[in-house]
Amino acid sequence: MIPKDLKYSKEHEWIKVENGVGTVGITQYAQEQLGDIVFVELPSIGREVEKMEAVAVVESVKAASDIYTPVSGKIVEINEELNSSPNLINEDPYGKGWIFKIELKEPKELDELLSAEEYERLITEG
Amino acid sequence: MKRTPLYHKHVELGAKMIDFSGWEMPVQYESILEEHITVRKSVGMFDISHMGEIKIQGKGAKKTVLYLTPVHEQKLVPKRASYSFLLNENGGVIDDLIIYTFSEETFILVVNAGNIEKDFNWIKENALSETRVENISENISAISIQGPHSTRISESLFSLELSNMKYYSFETNLEYRGSKILFLSRTGYTGELGFEIYTRPEDVENLWDELLTLRVKPCGLGARDGLRLEAGMPLYGHELNEDITPLEANLRKFLDMERNFIGKKALIERVVEKRLVGFKMIDKGVPRKEQKIIYQGQEVGYVTSGGYSPYLNEYIGMGYVKNNGIESEINIDMRGKEKRAVITALPFYRKG
Structure with a gap:
């Protein structure tokens, strides 16, 4: 259930890195906790961000949650589809529900993130 | 925390339970939005035994x-x-x-x-x-059945013609398979056609089960909140509290100012400083309770309720603004960002 090829943050974001660019979204567990997502505030393209900076906001029926970038870098792409279909995050959190792409500044930061096994432990043990 | 007689039914159905004023109540079963839409399009039911x-x-x-x-x-x-x-x-x-x-x-x-x-x-x-x-x-439990199909469902329970029942009327001395129904009223908190059935606590489970077999969808407090917001209905602790008068809350029509009652003198003397307004977002974003309302650069009020309206496919809210001079376009301060909204007549939606 938790994809093996991704890295995870303790705040329930996932990142998949290809050719120095990371795709970031929130996990299945996170979308279940949030419930129906009705709005996503996306970051602007070109914005330089530091690891753990709040860069997006995901609003569910119940509450607004900050989305933190798990790595430092420059936002290079955002998922515009979320503007009209924010529920893609509920339906396909690891696929069509991705939120933004970031060009990594310090690839070493990836080592500080959790593996799939470690993340699974985090959500099952709390 | 207190529990209603239907608590175990909610848990069995996989509901997410929350603390609602000291009661452990279902906020949603599967999806708040789906439950909301079901009430607008067909029929849903709510455990309101905590009332x-x-x-x-x-x-x-x-x-x-x-x-x-x-x-x-x-x-x-x-x-x-x-x-x-x-x-x-x-x-x-x-x-x-x-x-x-x-x-x-x-x-x-x-x-x-x-x-x-x-x-x-x-x-x-x-x-x-x-x-x-x-x-x-x-000594009283209750289930609220809401939605355009609620008449058909309620009629089939009691073998009773209900389509002519007037809004805010009620019937007594009904029975359902040997269970006493204390009263059945044409009321609700959704802006939709609906009925509320008040029973003895020992009878409410039977009724719930029968409604499930009639495929009435269980709905939680999340949907209930969204529905009443679309209907422009106040929620105590949000639009109403001990510092707010019904006049400020746009509820004058419920006041008989021709006679005496506790609070009447103050209602006459007190200056109405703020008024409740509805608004729709122009910029996207979900208004939340306590966010500031800004008008021409000045803070003029606060949001009391907000959410996404599936019926309108828009973000809507209610809030208090100063009683004079505030018209049409306002801004809502959402986490430090001002987003544009437009004042709109309430309700956003009302059918029954």
Whole structure:
């Protein structure tokens, strides 16, 4: 259930890195906790961000949650589809529900993130 | 935390339970939005057993109800329900409630779950002579059936013609398969056609199960909140509290200003400083309680409720603004970012 090829943050974001660019979204567990997502505030393209900076906001029926970038870098792409279909995050959190792409500044930061096994432990043990 | 007799049913259905004014209640079963849409398009049901019921009886009962609430006297006729309030001496709302008139000498007030003790004490303290006041909340459970198909469902339960039943009327002495129904009213908190069925606690499970087999969708507090927001209905603790008067909350039509009641003097004398408005977002974003309302660079009020409206496919909210000079476009401060909104007539949606 938790994809093996991704890295995870303790705040329930996932990142998949290809050719120095990371795709970031929130996990299945996170979308279940949030419930129906009705709005996503996306970051602007070109914005330089530091690891753990709040860069997006995901609003569910119940509450607004900050989305933190798990790595430092420059936002290079955002998922515009979320503007009209924010529920893609509920339906396909690891696929069509991705939120933004970031060009990594310090690839070493990836080592500080959790593996799939470690993340699974985090959500099952709390 | 307190639980209703249906608690185990909710857990069995996989509901997400939350603390609602000290009650462990379902906020959603599967999806708040789906539950919301089901009520608008077909039919859903809510466990409302947590609501409080206070019985007022005796020769002084009617006088007491008229003294404690601003209700129009001509509405206190048997089989009729009336939306009203308990007001304090300052005209502030102690609670909003529904008065069920059974006879000249018997009334039941249905009050908010979080205010039962407070209301009961207030009513006891202020009741006139020859009046008995009883908190019967523990003896009554209830299910609210809401949606365009709610008439068909309720009719099939009771083999009764209900399509002519008037909004805010109620029936008594009904029975469902040997279970006593205390009263059935054409009421609800969704802006949709609907009925509320009040039973003894030991009978409510049967009724719930029967409604499930009739494929009535269980709906939680999340959907209930979204539906009442679309319907422009106030929620105690959001649009109403002890510092807010019904005049500020746009509820003048529920006040009989021709006679005396607790709080009347203050309602006449007090300057109406703020008013409740509805608004739709122009910029996208979900308004939330306590966010600031800005008008021409000045803070002029605050949001009391907000959300996404599936019916309108827009972000909507309600809030208080200063009583004068604020028109059309306002801004909502969402986490430091000002987003544009436009003041809109309430309700956003209302059918029944």
